Amino acid sequence: MTRSKRAEERRSQILEHALLVFAHQGYHGASVSDIVKAAGVARGTFYLYFDSKEAVFRELLDELLSTLRSSVRGMDIGPSAAPMQEQLQGILVRILRTAESNRALTRIIFREAVGLDEAVDAKLQGFNDGLQAWLVAALTVGEGLELVRPTDRDVAATCILGAVRQVIDRYVVQSDAPLDAESIAAAVVRFSLEGLA
Amino acid sequence: MTRSKRAEERRSQILEHALLVFAHQGYHGASVSDIVKAAGVARGTFYLYFDSKEAVFRELLDELLSTLRSSVRGMDIGPSAAPMQEQLQGILVRILRTAESNRALTRIIFREAVGLDEAVDAKLQGFNDGLQAWLVAALTVGEGLELVRPTDRDVAATCILGAVRQVIDRYVVQSDAPLDAESIAAAVVRFSLEGLA
Amino acid sequence: MTRSKRAEERRSQILEHALLVFAHQGYHGASVSDIVKAAGVARGTFYLYFDSKEAVFRELLDELLSTLRSSVRGMDIGPSAAPMQEQLQGILVRILRTAESNRALTRIIFREAVGLDEAVDAKLQGFNDGLQAWLVAALTVGEGLELVRPTDRDVAATCILGAVRQVIDRYVVQSDAPLDAESIAAAVVRFSLEGLA
């Protein structure tokens, strides 16, 4: 499988440089020329590994979405779980760290993938909806365990999701500074559980 | 005045159809051809009223941003103000209703104007930053009045902003259904002030 | 005929400003917008008096060509005429002065009307050919009177024509300075009759 290994490397090489170029210039601002120039391959080679400019973008998108997805998984919403606050904070720290170590990809998701085309939008929407549903389920369980007061769970889930997104946007996408994930996560969780008053 | 009135109508006619086309196809997906076809005018007529495709877009963008801005204004953060909860809820209702009655424009801001070009990005960023700063200021005052517990105000403001954005995205942009602004606003404010626990 | 008088004035008004605009911006660089703006009339008015942008240009061209033509006429090539040298110098002075007092038009003929379109080219060519033929005829007579030595009259006429054109180009079109028509004409005539050696 030497061939396929070399091929895999080629793919990665293109993918990595496409990531940088997209993050830097945006989807529309990045031409296939820019990508192949950055990757050091010929134009034709690009199309040997990817169907289109859009396809390479979609692949990058899937990559981060699945990375983020796995950061979220693993919350124990069963009855005998660890204190919710700790669990939530742990998840949030993982998400923030994932975003931080994939700044370019995160920037793409937050800035470039929005309103791009229907397929991409559907993908982002699906991811969002998954999180929303997961949060609603978690709130339902929490309410059953009386860890969470009765509330409009759909709105509450939406608020949490939005808060986390905005935190990522502000502290990861907009800023280049390193991130104090622990304390930010703690503040977010405290805000969510205890409110401001 | 007849002339300028007719001209104003023409402009609006183009602007309105541009709005629909942008909302439907996105900035890059919408060609000037699409817009003039939708508006039922000739290509040249478009350029009689607008300098460029970008210029129409910017105008639409400015329109909603200033509408939203005026929805936010008017919070009394002085010491003798009405209860914060009520004020916040009032603002939020106004924002939600503004967004609801400008669904296409709101969609554009949330979906199409992101990552478009530097000037547009800067405009959105500025709007965002303005809100963030306003929220931080409001939290500072609230903390002084002991209406708000001590907290990381930057993170808290970010969370609120994100929550509101996501609520608009979910209930206005994603959905076509009419909106129960009052109860959603109430839920958001309650979430923000009291938290979930 | 008050109407036609007013109409005539309108025409002139447009014509004069078109002249300035063409002289300043060139034929292709001048838009109908520029002309009507300069003339202070509406776009439609322009087309009330002229068939097209090209037509107004042609009219300006004809104007100077006929002015120049009449500067040339009147040479007495009969046997009992005044000394040829004096006559030639007189003609040349008239031509130079005509060109000088119509600098803008002259500039147009020398710079803008060249290679414009077939009709205009044909007009310039015809003017040129007329002068060439006239010069050949003059040389033929001069040779008969033994005022001119036998020579290749076609080449000689071409040389004279070229010399005069270049003189106009250099001292009228390229320069804004006032012109010492007498002495330049004298130098040209002396060059033509006696040569340099």
Add this chain to the structure above:
Amino acid sequence: MTRSKRAEERRSQILEHALLVFAHQGYHGASVSDIVKAAGVARGTFYLYFDSKEAVFRELLDELLSTLRSSVRGMDIGPSAAPMQEQLQGILVRILRTAESNRALTRIIFREAVGLDEAVDAKLQGFNDGLQAWLVAALTVGEGLELVRPTDRDVAATCILGAVRQVIDRYVVQSDAPLDAESIAAAVVRFSLEGLA
């Protein structure tokens, strides 16, 4: 080298057809479509080899100007040179032959490049000024050697330049017939040196 050779051929192919199209239709009359249709290449291919329509034109222009420049060079204006008459005639023959074997290019310079844009005009003007200065210098030397009678050298140079230009225009640009360069050059030189009287 094969690649660059093929590329060179492609360039020439486009250049040559652009030459014909420009010569036939003029700069403004020739669209990029016309050029690529004539050259039998796709629109994009044109832009692979040239930056713009203007750039091809400039290249063609530079080509003939430098060819003509080298036809002029090499006159020995030192004191021990060959008889001026012979030298002048030789130069003129070279110029005429260069023009003759580049009829399309010459047509472009004489007809299409005039009044095109400032950069092109400046180029032509510079060429002209160079010749004028060279002629004035030659006349100054000739006067010192008493080969040339005292005269207004600026006017004389202008006359010679104009004569040569007009000869090229008449016998090369306007006519398709083959050219008797020798005898025309002889007639021009004789006219210049001995005059007509």
Add this chain to the structure above:
DNA sequence: AATGAATGAGTGTTCATTCAT
């Protein structure tokens, strides 16, 4: 597998001309 020259559909924009008022 790798190349990069070639492609051509598509873009935003201009401007001479028309015509309803």
Add this chain to the structure above:
DNA sequence: GATGAATGAACACTCATTCAT
């Protein structure tokens, strides 16, 4: 007669994609 808003054909140029080598 006068207006200027409206028109739409035409333009130079771009770039994702293909394919002969």
